[in-house]
Amino acid sequence: MPTIKSIEDLKRLREEAQKVKELRDQTGKTQIVVGMGTVGIAAGARDTLKAILAYIEDKHLPDVILRQTGNIGVGGQDPVVQVILPGAETVTYGKVTPAMATQIMEEHVVKGNVVQDFRIEA
Amino acid sequence: MAYYRSTVLVSMDPVCIEKGALEIKEQLIKELALLKLSEEVQVLDSPRLGDPETEGPDILVYPEGSHYIQLSPATVGPIVLEHFVKGRELQQYKAQMRDVLDEELGEPKDKEIRIILENIGKIDPRNIEDYIAVDGYQALAKVLGEMSPEEVIQTILDSKLRGRGGAGFPTGLKWKFARQAPDTPKYMICNADEGDPGAFMNRKVLEGDPHSVLEGMAIGAYAVGANQGYVYCRAEYPIAVSTLNTAIEQAREYGLLGKDILGSGFDFDIEVRMGAGAFVCGEETALMASIEGGRGEPRARPPFPASKGLWGKPTNINNVETYANVPKIIHRGLEWYTSMGSEKSKGTKTFALAGDVAHTGLIEVPFGLTLREIIYDIGGGIKGGKAFKAVQTGGPMGGCLPASDLDLPVDYETLGAAGSIMGSGGMIVMDEGTCMVDIARFFMEFTQDESCGKCVPCRVGTRRLLEILEKICAGNGEEGDIEELEELSEQIRKNSLCGLGQGAPNPVLSTLNHFMDEYKAHIYEKRCPAKVCRALIKYEIIDGPCTGCTVCARNCPVGAITGERKQTHIIDQDICIKCGICYQVCQFDAINVS
Numbered sequence: 061m062p063t064i065k066s067i068e069d070l071k072r073l074r075e076e077a078q079k080v081k082e083l084r085d086q087t088g089k090t091q092i093v094v095g096m097g098t099v100g101i102a103a104g105a106r107d108t109l110k111a112i113l114a115y116i117e118d119k120h121l122p123d124v125i126l127r128q129t130g131n132i133g134v135g136g137q138d139p140v141v142q143v144i145l146p147g148a149e150t151v152t153y154g155k156v157t158p159a160m161a162t163q164i165m166e167e168h169v170v171k172g173n174v175v176q177d178f179r180i181e182a
Numbered sequence: 183m184a185y186y187r188s189t190v191l192v193s194m195d196p197v198c199i200e201k202g203a204l205e206i207k208e209q210l211i212k213e214l215a216l217l218k219l220s221e222e223v224q225v226l227d228s229p230r231l232g233d234p235e236t237e238g239p240d241i242l243v244y245p246e247g248s249h250y251i252q253l254s255p256a257t258v259g260p261i262v263l264e265h266f267v268k269g270r271e272l273q274q275y276k277a278q279m280r281d282v283l284d285e286e287l288g289e290p291k292d293k294e295i296r297i298i299l300e301n302i303g304k305i306d307p308r309n310i311e312d313y314i315a316v317d318g319y320q321a322l323a324k325v326l327g328e329m330s331p332e333e334v335i336q337t338i339l340d341s342k343l344r345g346r347g348g349a350g351f352p353t354g355l356k357w358k359f360a361r362q363a364p365d366t367p368k369y370m371i372c373n374a375d376e377g378d379p380g381a382f383m384n385r386k387v388l389e390g391d392p393h394s395v396l397e398g399m400a401i402g403a404y405a406v407g408a409n410q411g412y413v414y415c416r417a418e419y420p421i422a423v424s425t426l427n428t429a430i431e432q433a434r435e436y437g438l439l440g441k442d443i444l445g446s447g448f449d450f451d452i453e454v455r456m457g458a459g460a461f462v463c464g465e466e467t468a469l470m471a472s473i474e475g476g477r478g479e480p481r482a483r484p485p486f487p488a489s490k491g492l493w494g495k496p497t498n499i500n501n502v503e504t505y506a507n508v509p510k511i512i513h514r515g516l517e518w519y520t521s522m523g524s525e526k527s528k529g530t531k532t533f534a535l536a537g538d539v540a541h542t543g544l545i546e547v548p549f550g551l552t553l554r555e556i557i558y559d560i561g562g563g564i565k566g567g568k569a570f571k572a573v574q575t576g577g578p579m580g581g582c583l584p585a586s587d588l589d590l591p592v593d594y595e596t597l598g599a600a601g602s603i604m605g606s607g608g609m610i611v612m613d614e615g616t617c618m619v620d621i622a623r624f625f626m627e628f629t630q631d632e633s634c635g636k637c638v639p640c641r642v643g644t645r646r647l648l649e650i651l652e653k654i655c656a657g658n659g660e661e662g663d664i665e666e667l668e669e670l671s672e673q674i675r676k677n678s679l680c681g682l683g684q685g686a687p688n689p690v691l692s693t694l695n696h697f698m699d700e701y702k703a704h705i706y707e708k709r710c711p712a713k714v715c716r717a718l719i720k721y722e723i724i725d726g727p728c729t730g731c732t733v734c735a736r737n738c739p740v741g742a743i744t745g746e747r748k749q750t751h752i753i754d755q756d757i758c759i760k761c762g763i764c765y766q767v768c769q770f771d772a773i774n775v776s
Contacts, residue, residue, distance in 0.1 A: 063437035077315035128269030
């Protein structure tokens with residue numbers, strides 16, 4: 061690690077350190093989980109994931125965490141996407157195509173309205 | 183900035199690099215590109231993540247926070263495939279999640295203000311960059327770059343910061359005396375010999391935010407003109423010692439301790455000295471004797487440490503919490519700091535709330551809150567809905583304050599005037615089931631045991647006090663005992679060498695003052711009103727409610743209970759050891775304690 065030789069060095073390091081710390085700080089953020097088990101991938105979960113990723117990047121949503129997990133455990137409903145808004149219950153969507161994913165992002169993640177048509181019981 | 187769904191931090195600690203961290207990173211980037219994941223996953227260099235010696239080379243994957251350790255280029259492939267493609271954590275390479283979050287310390291309650299405890303559980307104490315991210319070492323930079331030592335001392339004087347070790351001496355004044363002392367070299371000492379039973383405020387700070395203490399010491403060293411510092415920490419705090427050592431090592435690596443700090447020409451370094459846990463070593467002169475390698479015994483003052491301290495040189499000695507306040511005052515300004523607290527005591531104080539209170543644990547409150555607010559609003563009142571009897575502040579040398587003192591504001595002057603002390607922040611709450619004579623005996627047992635034995639009033643006096651209290655609790659108290667307790671206490675207080683002896687009689691004097699009727703009941707009526715002192719109570723079975731179920735007889739460890747099934751049982755008082763088990767197991771409230 062570089063030795064800090066001046067006050068400017070310290071300020072620069074503080075900014076870098078803040079970025080890393082922000083990354084780790086996950087409280088108060090929206091989480092989106094995509095089921096990426098073998099079944100999920102076969103059903104097209106990767107395309108769904110990419111659509112969500114593109115949406116986040118496009119709309120600059122910094123407080124959203126996209127995660128992937130293994131098989132979520134709702135057979136026959138892949139690709140499965142779960143949305144967890146801060147302080148709210150987990151909402152599970154089934155058979156999510158890239159187009160549906162974009163709609164979920166718009167309605168649920170941005171506006172806060174659950175898309176009842178796509179919702180399944182998990 | 184491009185959005186990545188996942189970030190991999192690769193530890194670039196020198197030890198990790200030596201163990202192949204660069205190859206790991208290269209392999210990682212290659213594998214990700216192969217699976218067309220380069221746009222989804224970013225790879226960043228990072229300072230150390232875990233312990234490089236045992237865990238390196240290692241990577242940390244966010245947002246999951248998975249920590250993969252002891253990697254080789256061959257293990258990178260499976261991790262990428264499992265973690266990033268299939269979304270499963272590969273358990274065999276994963277480290278146990280380190281608990282950065284502190285479990286002992288909950289969310290702040292209403293009326294709490296956290297300054298000292300602010301970062302605890304929120305930053306990783308073993309990673310200096312976490313501290314820097316929350317404005318750490320900015321105060322040191324400001325002091326070295328913009329302020330003269332005199333200006334620093336004046337700022338601390340104006341902040342009205344007072345010693346958090348208990349005596350409440352103005353910190354700025356202490357620094358001024360040390361600065362004015364002509365002799366050199368000068369030393370900075372941090373007193374981390376926290377010994378009050380049940381108190382762990384300082385341990386928490388050292389374990390959770392060690393750099394705040396180091397930064398405070400460095401600022402103080404610049405102000406008084408010292409180049410060497412020592413943290414005196416008890417050996418019973420192994421985690422605190424190890425966290426401190428890691429913090430010091432990292433601060434040196436980053437150039438925040440050592441020679442020519444931040445290019446200012448100012449040199450300062452810190453070492454940890456471990457104490458063997460003698461309570462008296464929290465007294466400053468005994469502490470310095472212990473650092474020098476001598477017996478931990480206090481000496482007479484003056485000369486005060488500011489003129490003749492460690493190795494006969496000018497020394498400034500402050501408590502952990504005092505130092506932790508310093509960077510916050512400098513960085514956030516006087517106006518902010520002096521807006522909290524009472525007229526003569528500014529800022530906040532941490533307390534370890536213990537005893538018969540619903541929520542025990544660490545709290546931090548501004549000075550001037552009343553005891554009632556602390557015990558009822560923050561502590562949640564008395565456990566089990568019982569009535570409040572007394573609160574003891576300031577550890578074993580503090581006094582017990584009764585319910586009539588509950589509305590006193592907590593600051594140095596008020597507690598002192600009420601016959602107790604602020605101390606380092608122990609606060610023990612007692613409910614109606616506490617015998618005050620027994621409590622006085624308990625604390626005297628502690629101080630008697632911890633007396634270093636150098637001066638007669640403390641060595642012999644506390645022994646005699648304890649003997650009298652034991653006699654009273656055993657039911658053998660006699661006419662004149664109360665007067666003797668009072669006189670002995672007065673002599674010990676006046677003639678002892680250090681704070682331990684001078685404060686030792688406080689529990690006795692304060693209980694005599696507020697709970698005289700309990701002493702009288704023990705001595706003249708041979709009765710313990712709280713039903714605690716075993717020699718003075720008697721267990722009996724009441725005729726009516728007893729159903730003869732035999733539960734008490736079967737549970738009695740000494741076979742003192744006899745009786746036929748379905749007949750009232752009897753306790754043989756000559757055999758009974760008054761353990762109270764029959765009282766606990768009886769389902770019919772048939773056991774009477776008198």
